[in-house]
Amino acid sequence: MQTSTRQLIAQPITPETFKPFGQVIFATDDGAVYGPDNAQLQIENGIPRFYIMRLEQMGCQFTRITRHQHCTQCLGALAGKPWFMAVAPPGEAKQPVLADITAFQIPGDCFIKLEVGTWHAGPHFETDFIDFYNLELADTNQVDHDTCDLLALYNVELHIKKPM
Numbered sequence: 001m002q003t004s005t006r007q008l009i010a011q012p013i014t015p016e017t018f019k020p021f022g023q024v025i026f027a028t029d030d031g032a033v034y035g036p037d038n039a040q041l042q043i044e045n046g047i048p049r050f051y052i053m054r055l056e057q058m059g060c061q062f063t064r065i066t067r068h069q070h071c072t073q074c075l076g077a078l079a080g081k082p083w084f085m086a087v088a089p090p091g092e093a094k095q096p097v098l099a100d101i102t103a104f105q106i107p108g109d110c111f112i113k114l115e116v117g118t119w120h121a122g123p124h125f126e127t128d129f130i131d132f133y134n135l136e137l138a139d140t141n142q143v144d145h146d147t148c149d150l151l152a153l154y155n156v157e158l159h160i161k162k163p164m
Contacts, residue, residue, distance in 0.1 A: 009103070013104040064151075067119045089119070
């Protein structure tokens with residue numbers, strides 16, 4: 001059976017369009033009090049890990065999508081570089097529904113917080129590399145890394161395309 005290719009047109013991210021998957025966090029004035037526009041984190045199930053992760057030549061295609069079911073995750077690009085993320089809503093199912101996977105174009109002046117259980121593929125980008133800051137738990141990638149192989153499940157490779 002031949003692998004099919006599905007194009008995902010990335011939509012520009014807004015707090016409203018991203019709400020089913022998490023939050024978009026933009027800069028606020030120094031001294032502003034904590035409120036709903038701040039990242040609503042769930043990182044009490046372990047030791048928080050905040051680090052800079054260098055990703056190289058990620059491209060915009062993928063066949064695997066992952067979720068973390070014990071913590072939120074925050075990601076943002078350094079140096080103001082735009083990037084893409086594909087997501088599907090959190091839920092109890094063992095795999096995401098293919099039709100529910102959507103892609104967002106994320107500018108370099110904000111970060112995203114993924115809700116607990118949000119399926120995600122990325123970050124993706126078209127440059128040689130981007131450094132990202134990442135906030136998750138210290139052992140997220142060892143003990144809380146539920147991955148779905150979309151190629152094996154749906155016989156599909158997904159490609160994220162820039163919005164028109």
